[in-house]
Amino acid sequence: MKNLLSLLFFCFLISCKNEKSSNSYSYNLEASGTIKSFTLDSDVRYNGFYLYTFSDDNGKEYLSFLNYRTNQILFYDFKTNEFLFKLNLATEGPNGIVQPTGFYIEDFDNIYVSSYAYSGLIKVDTTCRIIQKVPYGITSKGYKVLPSYNPASHPYIAPVVIDEKIYITQSAVDRFHPITDTPLSVVIDTIQKNCEGLPLTYSILTEKELQAKDTRFSRIFNGEEFIYSFYVSEDIVVASVGHSDAKRVKVKSKYLDSPAEEQEVSEKGPQLNLEIARYGDLIYDPYRDVYYRFAYPKTTLEDNIRWWGKSVYGRKKFSVIILDKEFKIIGETLFPESIYNSYVFFVHKDGLYISRDYQMIYGQSEDYMTFELFNLVKGNV
Known part of the structure; x- marks a missing residue:
């Protein structure tokens, strides 16, 4: 009996360890301190x-x-x-x-x-x-x-x-x-x-995802497959070149509950579009053989601001999910609010550059287009 209890306890410890391992991430995006600014002339908005x-x-x-x-x-x-x-x-x-x-x-x-x-x-x-x-x-x-x-x-x-x-x-x-x-x-x-x-x-898309009335997605090609990231779905879709073979792969942010929430059509529509929980673009980093998927937790914006046209500057709150080449989550970084334009980014051999030009109402100048370099680093998040 004692040996049986010891064995059960050992199995319980192994199970806890595996569960902790499956929920822990090993990579993070870390600000490098490198900033690149491109001057915009008076003709450029x-x-x-x-x-x-x-x-x-x-x-x-x-x-x-x-x-x-x-x-x-x-x-x-x-x-x-x-x-x-x-x-x-x-x-x-x-x-x-x-x-x-x-x-x-x-x-x-x-x-x-x-x-x-x-x-x-x-x-x-x-x-x-x-x-x-x-x-x-x-x-x-x-x-x-x-x-x-x-x-x-x-x-x-x-x-x-x-x-x-x-x-x-x-x-x-x-x-x-x-x-x-x-x-x-x-x-x-x-x-x-x-x-x-x-x-x-x-x-x-599932019936619930279609009912959210937001069919937007991003799409990339990694050299062998097309990958789709629907804004209302936790899953990404991986398809062959001819799209005859396709599979859904769950890529859930730990900061989002359900993104399949219907967007209201009202005078507050532009504001709600920037507040509602959604997933975003997915991009491929061929230099490090990983993927980055943007995610947007539900947030709240000021009511006394006219938000129409402000979506060009991205979302106030976002995270970036890091996937390995098998589309397994290996990290997720939550970014500080009201600094970065999560809609504007590019991958470079140096790392991932993300725009620092969030809503201009917070004081940024329209005379520059500014990017900050983020490095992929190993370490628990």
């Missing part, structure tokens, strides 16, 4: 939704973003933070964009913009000449690709180019197509000039 970094053939690094109000694409030397030049997109004529609605740059040979005046992507060169138009079109099954797509960095839904094919996301708009039958992504063949909807649709 802060908007970090169309911002990307890239390198040229010589390894020189750039930061670039679209100032859509003036039809300009700005370029900076990433190392020195120095402003280099602007591309002034034409509004009229044979190379006229009219007004851009989005922007994506892979390198100087692959610059894409979208426009209210054209249902597709427009590829331009560094002289602002249009070198290719990629129409959205209609699939063989009769699905009309929605022109609402914007190649934006928030939500992070950048186009993915694989072997002359462009993979773009689709919004769920019930008046155009049944939501559960709408593909999450379509693929456009730039050589054959046709497009096809991929088999993964919004039906991947």
Whole structure:
């Protein structure tokens, strides 16, 4: 009997140890103290939704973003933070964009913009000449690709180019197509000039998630798989290139209960959108072979402020979940409130850069776009 009790007690200790181990994290994001500031001139009004970094053939690094109000694409030397030049997109004529609605740059040979005046992507060169138009079109099954797509960095839904094919996301708009039958992504063949909807649709969401009436997501490609992060779901969706195989993987923040809460439509809508619990963008760090998923615990904002248009500066309160290459949680960092713009970030060989430009009502200047470097460090959180 004594031996049996000893054995049971030993098993209990092992169980507690395993439970503690499964709930403890080994990695954290730590501020490095490194700050990068890029000067904005008087023509540029802060908007970090169309911002990307890239390198040229010589390894020189750039930061670039679209100032859509003036039809300009700005370029900076990433190392020195120095402003280099602007591309002034034409509004009229044979190379006229009219007004851009989005922007994506892979390198100087692959610059894409979208426009209210054209249902597709427009590829331009560094002289602002249009070198290719990629129409959205209609699939063989009769699905009309929605022109609402914007190649934006928030939500992070950048186009993915694989072997002359462009993979773009689709919004769920019930008046155009049944939501559960709408593909999450379509693929456009730039050589054959046709497009096809991929088999993964919004039906991947549960009934409760659909009832939240917020079908936004971010999407990335890690070189082998597409990963989707729905704002109302604890799960991420991992899909094959052709989207015929897909699985849901639970990635729950320890700071969120349920994100599948319906957003109210009222005069307080913009404020509630910044207060409600939601998940956010998921990005891949190829230098450290990890993923970062942003999460937004429920919070409270001041009632005496007009919050319309303030979402450009991110959320007041957020955390970043750290996943290993198998999508297992290995850490989660809760950030101090009212400092960082959680919608604007980029991965670099140095680490993860996150914008420090939160709501401008708290005193930040619109003369700069500022980022802080965070290092992935090992140690319990």
